[in-house]
Amino acid sequence: MTLYDNIINAKEVWQERAKVLNKELGVYTVGDMLDHLPYRYIDQSQKSTVSTLTADTIVVLNGKLSNMQTLKTGPHRERLTVDFFDGSGYIQLVWFAGTKWISKKLKPDTDYLVIGKATPFNGQWQMIHPEIEPAANAVQSQHPLMPVYNTTDRMKQSGLGTRTIARIIDSIIQSLPPIEENLPQTIIDHYKLLSHDQALRVIHYPESQTMLDAARTRLKFEELFFLQLDYQYAHQQRSMHSEGRIFAHVGDHFNRFYKEKIPFPLTDAQKRVIREMREDMRSGRQMNRLLQGDVGSGKTLVALMCMLLALDNGCQACLMAPTEILATQHYQTFLRMLDGLGIHAELLIGSLKASEKKRIKKQLAEGDIKILIGTHALIEDNVQFRDLGLVVIDEQHRFGVEQRSKLWNKSAIPPHILVMTATPIPRTLAMTLYGDLDCSVIDELPPGRHPVRTFHRTEPRRPLVFSFLKKQIDAGRQVYFVYPLVHESEKLDLRNLYAGFDMVTSYFPRPDYQVSIVHGQLTPEEKAFEMDRFKRGITHIMVATTVIEVGVDVPNATVMVIENAERFGLSQLHQLRGRVGRGAEQSYCILMTKDSLSYTSQERIRTMCSTTDGFEIAEADLRLRGPGDLQGLQQSGALDLRVASIVDDEPLVRATRDTVHDLLADDPTLSRYPLLQQHIANSKNKMLWGKIS
Numbered sequence: 121m122t123l124y125d126n127i128i129n130a131k132e133v134w135q136e137r138a139k140v141l142n143k144e145l146g147v148y149t150v151g152d153m154l155d156h157l158p159y160r161y162i163d164q165s166q167k168s169t170v171s172t173l174t175a176d177t178i179v180v181l182n183g184k185l186s187n188m189q190t191l192k193t194g195p196h197r198e199r200l201t202v203d204f205f206d207g208s209g210y211i212q213l214v215w216f217a218g219t220k221w222i223s224k225k226l227k228p229d230t231d232y233l234v235i236g237k238a239t240p241f242n243g244q245w246q247m248i249h250p251e252i253e254p255a256a257n258a259v260q261s262q263h264p265l266m267p268v269y270n271t272t273d274r275m276k277q278s279g280l281g282t283r284t285i286a287r288i289i290d291s292i293i294q295s296l297p298p299i300e301e302n303l304p305q306t307i308i309d310h311y312k313l314l315s316h317d318q319a320l321r322v323i324h325y326p327e328s329q330t331m332l333d334a335a336r337t338r339l340k341f342e343e344l345f346f347l348q349l350d351y352q353y354a355h356q357q358r359s360m361h362s363e364g365r366i367f368a369h370v371g372d373h374f375n376r377f378y379k380e381k382i383p384f385p386l387t388d389a390q391k392r393v394i395r396e397m398r399e400d401m402r403s404g405r406q407m408n409r410l411l412q413g414d415v416g417s418g419k420t421l422v423a424l425m426c427m428l429l430a431l432d433n434g435c436q437a438c439l440m441a442p443t444e445i446l447a448t449q450h451y452q453t454f455l456r457m458l459d460g461l462g463i464h465a466e467l468l469i470g471s472l473k474a475s476e477k478k479r480i481k482k483q484l485a486e487g488d489i490k491i492l493i494g495t496h497a498l499i500e501d502n503v504q505f506r507d508l509g510l511v512v513i514d515e516q517h518r519f520g521v522e523q524r525s526k527l528w529n530k531s532a533i534p535p536h537i538l539v540m541t542a543t544p545i546p547r548t549l550a551m552t553l554y555g556d557l558d559c560s561v562i563d564e565l566p567p568g569r570h571p572v573r574t575f576h577r578t579e580p581r582r583p584l585v586f587s588f589l590k591k592q593i594d595a596g597r598q599v600y601f602v603y604p605l606v607h608e609s610e611k612l613d614l615r616n617l618y619a620g621f622d623m624v625t626s627y628f629p630r631p632d633y634q635v636s637i638v639h640g641q642l643t644p645e646e647k648a649f650e651m652d653r654f655k656r657g658i659t660h661i662m663v664a665t666t667v668i669e670v671g672v673d674v675p676n677a678t679v680m681v682i683e684n685a686e687r688f689g690l691s692q693l694h695q696l697r698g699r700v701g702r703g704a705e706q707s708y709c710i711l712m713t714k715d716s717l718s719y720t721s722q723e724r725i726r727t728m729c730s731t732t733d734g735f736e737i738a739e740a741d742l743r744l745r746g747p748g749d750l751q752g753l754q755q756s757g758a759l760d761l762r763v764a765s766i767v768d769d770e771p772l773v774r775a776t777r778d779t780v781h782d783l784l785a786d787d788p789t790l791s792r793y794p795l796l797q798q799h800i801a802n803s804k805n806k807m808l809w810g811k812i813s
């Protein structure tokens with residue numbers, strides 16, 4: 121038998137079962153079956169008994185059956201119940217499906233092993249759809265750790281419960297010659313890893329906890345190693361092959377801006393990051409850099425300075441923002457900051473008149489326009505630059521991989537790419553996901569900022585919240601009210617939002633108070649109009665959906681009230697909170713929730729109230745939600761990990777990253793590692809990551 125044999129060749133697998141394994145688990149070969157790892161183990165040395173059961177934990181019980189009953193519950197439905205006695209007490213076993221087959225199989229006076237979750241029901245213990253098999257059949261019962269495999273209902277109907285899977289895998293392991301190694305021996309020796317063969321055998325069939333741990337470590341290492349290899353190899357290939365413009369010159373644009381336009385000293389973090397980017401941009405290779413920093417840390421300013429550097433070297437630069445509101449705001453900020461420097465900047469967004477768009481495109485192609493700001497309209501095929509040298513992408517998670525790759529076609533030598541994100545990514549994740557992007561972090565806020573104070577309030581205290589807001593507004597400050605988008609239908613969300621608007625206006629009536637409302641259904645002009653009124657201080661309160669999530673900059677706004685805060689994710693709450701605390705005044709964030717919260721909601725709220733550090737929040741987010749839910753990360757291979765966890769295995773992520781790094785530095789073509797070369801040749805991730813910029 122080999123790993124590549126069809127699974128049908130395994131013992132206890134016939135045509136029908138093979139089909140079910142294909143369909144339910146994607147298992148086609150013997151090797152695929154071995155890759156189906158146990159998701160937990162039952163310690164058989166800790167024997168469970170009915171008398172010591174606790175609710176909802178999976179246990180193995182050993183005992184005999186009696187009192188088998190089948191009850192008709194519908195025209196084609198019946199229920200099978202059996203009493204199971206293990207010497208210490210009774211538990212009822214219940215089946216709703218496959219009852220005929222099971223009842224035929226079960227015999228009294230035989231010792232059975234029953235595996236399942238016990239739940240109390242009507243004053244007695246019950247186990248629904250347990251796995252059951254004669255104790256005599258139990259595989260390797262001399263081993264204390266019994267593997268438990270994921271199974272589906274469909275699998276169970278074909279008799280493919282966890283015990284059967286264990287037997288199938290066991291027989292494969294017995295008849296399989298040693299499995300080929302896939303890691304270089306030097307690495308195995310250095311980290312004292314089990315061999316691939318040993319690890320796979322042990323993980324299905326551990327003799328002890330120590331061996332199990334060693335097997336897990338080995339498989340995690342291998343998984344992370346190959347992920348790193350894919351990313352870093354792609355990164356290396358690209359930097360070897362993608363020539364970049366050389367911005368060696370620091371000229372008037374940069375210098376005049378620096379001397380005349382920045383009224384404050386740059387923070388040390390800003391200086392460091394600018395230095396890092398300048399080095400990239402004069403290296404002769406294309407820059408691909410991720411710039412992370414909390415909201416308000418001064419990323420935009422840094423990005424603008426890089427753009428000026430591009431101009432100093434005869435190129436154009438552009439900035440892409442995720443929404444028209446944001447693009448417009450950036451444009452206004454840029455106009456203000458660039459005032460008097462004689463730099464032609466323009467805004468290109470979908471809502472412009474056709475004639476305006478035409479003029480901008482023409483001036484862009486002729487090189488008249490130096491800086492272009494816009495949404496993804498910028499990367500449409502008909503937008504041609506004369507010589508695009510730098511692309512800044514704001515809030516990277518909103519741009520798809522494909523959209524970004526379009527940028528490559530914009531000029532002969534690819535432009536330098538700077539991706540800015542205010543949603544910090546936990547370090548382990550960044551190491552894995554952006555193994556192929558260089559990363560700069562602004563980890564310092566400009567001096568004089570007061571951290572936003574955050575409070576959690578529930579409905580009974582709303583009057584107090586409102587009187588606090590009143591004080592703030594009467595002192596000249598402004599306030600945001602944010603409502604989540606939660607319903608399937610936008611109509612319902614809108615109704616919710618307008619109900620909030622009515623409540624706010626009844627407490628803050630005209631003409632003394634002015635309240636704005638902004639949501640996704642408004643036209644861009646309507647939105648811009650309302651935002652502008654708020655910005656100029658004409659309205660005191662802004663009631664909005666999450667359209668204000670990113671980028672809105674009104675330093676006079678000091679309070680952010682987030683309604684139904686339990687419905688927001690952590691990074692979203694953090695983003696929203698970043699809208700306040702931008703001026704000199706102390707700012708506040710009030711998280712309104714219902715009374716009773718789920719555990720994760722409580723944790724989110726608690727995290728928000730206890731820290732303003734974006735990285736800490738990102739780590740908590742990852743812990744609470746798992747990486748699968750993190751915004752925009754779905755396409756990444758880092759989320760398909762089978763054994764390793766980006767959250768819990770930071771040391772291994774680090775070790776594999778460094779190992780791969782050293783390996784590639786030493787032998788860029790992997791000429792001494794045919795195994796790894798072969799892996800690269802077969803790798804799926806290569807395509808995707810080679811294209812991202």
Ligand code: ADP
Nearest residue numbers: 384385386387414415416417418419420421566
């Ligand atoms: P980000 O893009 O990271 O959210 P911005 O670049 O928009 O941050 O900066 C936020 C605000 O802080 C802006 O008003 C900007 O002018 C100001 N700012 C940026 N850098 C500094 C600094 N070093 N000192 C003082 N204020 C700064």
Ligand code: MG
Nearest residue numbers: 416419420671
């Ligand atoms: Mg910003």
